[in-house]
Amino acid sequence: MGGFRPVSVLAMAPVLSLSSITKRFPGVVALDGVTLEIEAGEVHAVMGENGAGKSTLMKIAAGVHAPDAGAISVAGDTVRLRDAQTATALGIETVFQELTVLANRDVAQNIMIGVEPARLGGLMLDNRALYAQAQAVLDRLGIVIDAHMAVARLSAGERQMVEIARACAGTPRVLILDEPTSSLGRQEETLLFALIGRLKAAGVAIVYITHRMSEVFALSDRITVLRDGRHVVTGATSSFTRQALIRAMVGRDVEDRRRGAAIADLPEALTVRGLTRRGAVDAVDLTLHAGEVLGLAGLMGAGRTELARLIAAADKSDAGSMTLFGVPYQPGGVGEAIRQGVVYVSEDRKELGLVLGLSVADNIVLPGLRRFSRGGLLSLGAMKRAARQWMERLGVKAASPDTPVSTLSGGNQQKVVLAKWLSLEPRVILLDEPTRGVDVGAKAEIHERIRALADAGAAVLVISSELPEVLAVCDRIAVMAQGRIAGIVPAGEATEESLLDLAFAEAGLAVA
Amino acid sequence: MNADADAMDGGRTRRAARLLRDLLPYLGLILLVAYFSLASDFFFNARNFERLVTDSATLILVALGMTLVILVAEIDLSVGAVVALLSVILAQAMAAGLPWPVAVLLTVLAAMAIGTLNGVITVIGQIPSFIVTLGMMAIATGLAFIFTGAISVPILDETFLDLFYSVSLLGVPVPLMIVVVAFAALVVMLGRTAFGRELFAIGANIEAARLSGIAVRRNKIAVFAVMGLLVGVGAVLSASRLGSGAPGSSPSLTLDAIAAVIIGGASLFGGRASMVRTLLGALLIAVLNNGMVLLNVNVDSQFIVKGLIILLAVVLERLASAGGR
């Protein structure tokens, strides 16, 4: 598919050019001198592992973030994207990964936001035109949704389509799609792909971000790969093989580390039977053994995080039962789960894992604070000693235990998160995307730590969107789809393809 | 990395603002004391200082409680009205013939009940605390006037009045002693108990705190209950100082207490606060109140002065943390 492009386009300046873009956030360099050139009428896939900097780059193109260094030009003219409005005015439309659909408005109001048909400079909204135009956009795109519907009543996939309709309502020169298929069903996906084909034919430049290999090879003309905030390679899609693409993303050949241990011989640590949370997790059965690392793979929104949160009692389940080392396990809250030795390490380090305002030491001792209480008073010396000990054990690089955790790099922050939970010496540990946004060195250290935990007898569950990581670290891999367990396979027998098949097969079933 | 960012543009202003913010309660207090000492012959003497603290005992106690509330990212707008209501309850309980210790106990228990109620509605009902406590303010004010028919209820029990106002133990007036004890207890609680330490985490990132196994809701309700306790004791001291239960007393107590906490450099978004600095902030307000009376400054313009001081404090806070958001 796709190599065709009119010759005249090649002679013109790229419709969107981001050159040498650098962006820092407190504690991390998200982008380091990245250059990306997008031409009219092409579908340009941007690939990379989680934390590679794709979404940050797209937010810079959309005017949401300002770059710390670098230049942006549109059709050859250097521009400064002060805010999202400026980008939109230049014809750059974005469908963000975190949906921006407003749940308190109806479909038409969302699609036409900012460009509501009106007279007198916006003082007289033309509601009839609003709904007519919005419906026209939906019809043109072949999306079967009534423009009058309240967004609150739409499914996740329908909201995604509304978001796409909003981006296409004007006449975009560049359309950025950040993980647009993550919540779509098969039908909606087909619709989206047809739509992309038509837009491309009309000369719209499309930047497409996805984790799904099949989509990349089916849709894109060119591919750019980012890794750890740096540009790795750009080239025609036809010049890549699947394996080459993975190598570019991961930065090494994926070595397979398979363990032969017979899992069935290990003692059962946690059993889950029929665990359900309406709309997220559907009657899940799972057994986790002491001494094993169980991987939990699946697409975004498959219910992996939700399942882990149910086990850790961060959310309430609607049905199901669990046992912990043979004893019924029904924690009433996170505190109780922790006391029973079950901990959940969140994927969202900054929002949920750490308290950024506190020091490294305060973060490490936080969940076990009451254990340092002697007669009602805390032993500050013991707290500091424990924190220092765990910092050393995990190799946290910080000036002192009193350093604010917000000043640490992403990898070191993640080690603080691990220290915080490992200091409780848990029996069951649920790790959600434990290496997201950390550099390669720290990633390897964290992988070793995970293995060591299991070897020491803990039961470890690792949720990861990076299939190479799952294959390398885990003993068995469970794949979730649509809130259910689609299958459990020994890591020795699994390949990326077989895991993806499981993740998609179930999704296809549910749509039909 | 962070040092780099600091060294770059704005770093100097930010450091200056941070320094100024941290020094504000100290500097402000010293400057005010110096100014009033020069401007008034009656200000700088031990007798006046003792009276200043004794008179402000209620404010200090309430401000210390407000520190906890703001630390967990909540607010209590009802304290002024509740103190007035409690002083009325206390006076009427004594007028009805209850012995003063029973009346005091009753008052403090009522205060804790009101505080706990604020906490429960805020936390369990998931309603912003400014609305809950605004409602409580209306309720308390209304009840205080209904109970009294808008007339102050005199307190005639000499023992009670003496104990809280003129008698001193070891040369220290009783209100001052209560303030010292409460302050010490709160400093220990905040710095040296698991409960206190957890409050910082709750205020800075409530979801992370919950996922760390902290009983967020219970702790927040406890904060409102402690606030109630301090408000109750404050109300007893206020009633003993005025010698009556007055429904319209302490009109500016709520603002003064919030001002003290803000001058003390607490973050209005929660997670950062200090008892020591709130105490300084409260003393600063107390000196301002006392000095302006001595200088015969129009009482009304105090509102403007205090408003401007809070303004200065929040602007400094903003400059100090600029870029961090």
Add this chain to the structure above:
Amino acid sequence: MAADRSITRSNRAAARRAFLATSGIYLAFAILVIALAIVSPAFRTPENLINIGRQVAVLGIASFAMAFVIILGEIDLSIGAVASAAGVVCAMALAAGLGPLAIPIGLAVGAGFGLLNGILIVHVAVPSFIATLVSYFIAQGLALTLTTGQTILFAADWFRALFATGTLFGLRSALVWLVIVFAAMWWLLARTRFGAHIYAIGGSQESARMLGLAVDRMKIMVFTLAGALMGLVGMILIARIGNARADGAIGLEFDAIAAVVLGGTALGGGYGSILRTLVGVMLIGVMNNGLAILNIDFNSQQVIKGVLVIVIVLVDRWARNADQK
């Protein structure tokens, strides 16, 4: 980003709850009117109904301003004090013989405080309940200082006629202003891009920013507009009684919040309407009037309103929680 959980579509129970939540206010209004009409013959006279209309003019305008602010996702605690201050300044301008110039002056005082609120919230990043509390005290201090506790008299019949006592088409001019402001605010919120973007920002400030809406400018504009309307309220107040007092509009913010939440507007922003706010205003107006006729005094009314606000917000929160499940 947590996964979306809207797989379960609108089931019948949710629809029923939504219907109850939306129609509850009209039902409550009807029941209240019928009950009062049965209980009190004095209530159902035409004069009394006109009387109610006149009484709600001030509350109505204040509530419409408050509705804008709350739908935007913020709160304004300063409106009563700002209206008082604007009234006082305007009265002094009239007394000084400035004539019609007093009108822009009064509006400017209100708008100025609104602008201060907006700047504090947007550029100093202060939570709105604190920013507007600061304005509250500065405005109150200003009003008290300017009046030195006295009533400010002015002789300007044209002014009184224009804002309160005159009649147009048989309506008192205060009521005419209410109708004008109602129409303008309804139009602005329901029929303009400005209004559409207020809902968008109230729904999700972050999304609105990513979608390219000028969030900061909108916030400053809404608070300035609310402030200017408080200038108008201040002028209606002084025109009605022919003099100005520093506490002319004290507590207005509470009644306005009560009316807005009674009208089904959610604290937290994104939902609500001017029409329904008007019903909330009428409800408070009828309630105040009815309670007065039933000889229930002002203080009891305060208590009732305090309880009412908390209960209404609780019920609203409960209905929304249930709806999201």
